[in-house]
Amino acid sequence: MCGSGEPRWGRGPCSPSPMLFLSLLLSTAPFVLLGEKTRQVSLEVIPGWLGSHQNLLHIRAVGTNSTLHYVWSSLGPPAVLLVATNTPHSSLSVNWSRLLSPEPDGGLVVLPKNSIQFSSALIFTRLLEFDSTNLSDVAAKLPGKPYPPYSLAEFSWNNISDSLDPATLSATFRGHPMSDPTKAFVNGSLAFRVQAFSGSGRPVQPPRLLHTADTCQLEMALVGASPRGNRSLFGLEVATLSEGPDCPSVLEKHSIDDEYAPAVFQLDQLLWGSLPSGFMQWRPVAFSQKQGGRESALSCQASPLHPTLSYPLPQSPIVRAFFGPQNFCAFNLTFGVSTGPGYWDQHYLSWSMLLGVGSPPVDALSPLVLGIMAVALGTPGLMLLGGGLILLLRHKQSSEYQPIN
Numbered sequence: 001m002c003g004s005g006e007p008r009w010g011r012g013p014c015s016p017s018p019m020l021f022l023s024l025l026l027s028t029a030p031f032v033l034l035g036e037k038t039r040q041v042s043l044e045v046i047p048g049w050l051g052s053h054q055n056l057l058h059i060r061a062v063g064t065n066s067t068l069h070y071v072w073s074s075l076g077p078p079a080v081l082l083v084a085t086n087t088p089h090s091s092l093s094v095n096w097s098r099l100l101s102p103e104p105d106g107g108l109v110v111l112p113k114n115s116i117q118f119s120s121a122l123i124f125t126r127l128l129e130f131d132s133t134n135l136s137d138v139a140a141k142l143p144g145k146p147y148p149p150y151s152l153a154e155f156s157w158n159n160i161s162d163s164l165d166p167a168t169l170s171a172t173f174r175g176h177p178m179s180d181p182t183k184a185f186v187n188g189s190l191a192f193r194v195q196a197f198s199g200s201g202r203p204v205q206p207p208r209l210l211h212t213a214d215t216c217q218l219e220m221a222l223v224g225a226s227p228r229g230n231r232s233l234f235g236l237e238v239a240t241l242s243e244g245p246d247c248p249s250v251l252e253k254h255s256i257d258d259e260y261a262p263a264v265f266q267l268d269q270l271l272w273g274s275l276p277s278g279f280m281q282w283r284p285v286a287f288s289q290k291q292g293g294r295e296s297a298l299s300c301q302a303s304p305l306h307p308t309l310s311y312p313l314p315q316s317p318i319v320r321a322f323f324g325p326q327n328f329c330a331f332n333l334t335f336g337v338s339t340g341p342g343y344w345d346q347h348y349l350s351w352s353m354l355l356g357v358g359s360p361p362v363d364a365l366s367p368l369v370l371g372i373m374a375v376a377l378g379t380p381g382l383m384l385l386g387g388g389l390i391l392l393l394r395h396k397q398s399s400e401y402q403p404i405n
C-alpha cells in the first residue's frame, strides 16, 4: 500500500491489494447520499465598504430544510467559512466597519444563530516553493530546500465581481504579490476558482471529483510565474480551526476503482469532528498542464496537521469575525517530485479539492468494476480467485502467465 511520503501516481506501489478488494467487496453498501439532493444556489458579491473592493463572496445554497453558507474572501489571506444551518431562511450579515477594524469579532454573523449546526473554516496562508535539485533531499523524501514563502496575505487580488459567472456558479480570485522585487509574477498569477453546485455530478477535468449540492469546489492554479530554481516544487500551506487540544487529521481512503482519475486509487479527507459534520476532500494528484492527463499528473503530499501556536500565521479577518479568537492547525500540501513532470514543463500547476458539509461524497463503483464483481459474486467459490484475476487483468501483471503449448 502507499506509504504517506511516497509518490502516489502510477500503478506500481499504489495498486490495491487483493485483501483490500475483498474488504471493499464485503463492505460496499448501496450508495446513499445524506443531505439534500438539490439546492437553490446563489452567488452574491457583498459590496465593499466605501466603494473599495474587499472581495467578499457569499454562496448561499438553500435546501428544503437547510441552508449552507460558504463565504470566500481575499481580505487577508484567501479564506472560506462554511456554515450549515437547519433552516431554509438563514442569512449572512456583515458589519463592514467592524470587519475591517483591528478587532473584527462579530463583524460577520449568520442569523438566526441558533440555527447553526456546523461551522468551520480554511485559510490558505502561504504559497511555498522548494529547490528540489539536491538529490539527498529527494532520497530523504523531502521536497527540498525551502525558498522564502509567498505570504498570500500580501497578495493583491482582482475584483471578484468581474469573474462571477452565475451560469456555472463560479468565481475566480486571481492574485499576485503586492511587492514583487524579483518580478516573478510579472506574467503570472495564482488563482483560486470557486464553484458551487445545485446537484451532484462530476467535472470534465480530472481528477473528476464527485460533487453534490452540499459541496463547493476549489481549483487552485499557478500559471506563468517564474520559479526561483530550475526544479522548483510548489506547495500550499493550509490552516483550519483546531478542535480543542487536537488537530483534525487527514485520512486516506483507498479504492479499487480508478475510472475517473486514472491510476489514482486514493482519496484524502480532512474531517472536522464526528460525522456528519464537514470535510475537505481531494485526490492526491495535481497537474502540470491545463489538459490534465496521465502524462502531466503530479503526486500531491499532505503533511500531518500541526498546531500553529509556535509560529505566526497570517490572520484572516473573516475567520476572526465569525469565530472570535481561536487556535489553528496547519498543514502543507506539496505538488510533485523532482523526477517526473513538474511546474517547470509549462509553468503551470493546478490542483482541486471539495469542501462540504455532511458526509463526504463516496464514489459508487463504476459499471465496469460492478460487472466484474457480479461475475465474481455469482460464483462464490471463485470469489477469491476472481479478485486476484481482476487485478491481474486490470494491471496487466501477467508475468506468471505461461502459454499452453
Ligand SMILES: *[C@@H]1O[C@H](CO)[C@@H](O)[C@H](O)[C@H]1NC(C)=O
Pocket (backbone or CB within 6 Å): 051, 052, 053, 159, 160, 161, 162
Ligand atoms: C468591481 O467590479 C464590478 C463589476 O464589474 C463593478 O461594478 C465594481 O465597481 C468594481 N469594484 C471596484 C471597487 O472597482
Ligand SMILES: *[C@@H]1O[C@H](CO)[C@@H](O)[C@H](O)[C@H]1NC(C)=O
Pocket (backbone or CB within 6 Å): 064, 065
Ligand atoms: C424536513 O423536515 C421535516 C420536518 O422536520 C421532515 O419531515 C422532512 O423529512 C425533512 N425533509 C428533509 C428533506 O430532510
Ligand SMILES: *[C@@H]1O[C@H](CO)[C@@H](O)[C@H](O)[C@H]1NC(C)=O
Pocket (backbone or CB within 6 Å): 095, 096, 097, 098
Ligand atoms: C457595526 O459595528 C460598529 C462598531 O463595532 C457598531 O458601532 C455599529 O453599531 C455596528 N452596526 C450595526 C448595524 O450593527
Ligand SMILES: *[C@@H]1O[C@H](CO)[C@@H](O)[C@H](O)[C@H]1NC(C)=O
Pocket (backbone or CB within 6 Å): 134, 135, 136, 137
Ligand atoms: C544537500 O543536502 C544535504 C542534507 O540536507 C546537505 O548536507 C548538502 O550540503 C546539500 N548539498 C548541496 C549541494 O546543497
Ligand SMILES: *[C@@H]1O[C@H](CO)[C@@H](O)[C@H](O)[C@H]1NC(C)=O
Pocket (backbone or CB within 6 Å): 183, 184, 186, 187, 226
Ligand atoms: C513576460 O512576458 C513578456 C511578453 O511575453 C516577455 O517579453 C517577458 O520576458 C516576460 N517576463 C518574464 C519575467 O517572464
Ligand SMILES: *[C@@H]1O[C@H](CO)[C@@H](O)[C@H](O)[C@H]1NC(C)=O
Pocket (backbone or CB within 6 Å): 228, 229, 230
Ligand atoms: C539552471 O540550469 C541551467 C542550465 O542547465 C544552469 O546553467 C543554471 O545554473 C541552473 N540554475 C540554477 C539556479 O540552478
Ligand SMILES: *[C@@H]1O[C@H](CO)[C@@H](O)[C@H](O)[C@H]1NC(C)=O
Pocket (backbone or CB within 6 Å): 128, 146, 237, 303, 306, 330, 331, 332
Ligand atoms: C510548511 O512548509 C514550510 C516551508 O518548509 C515550513 O516553514 C512550515 O512550517 C510548514 N508548515 C507546516 C504546517 O508543516
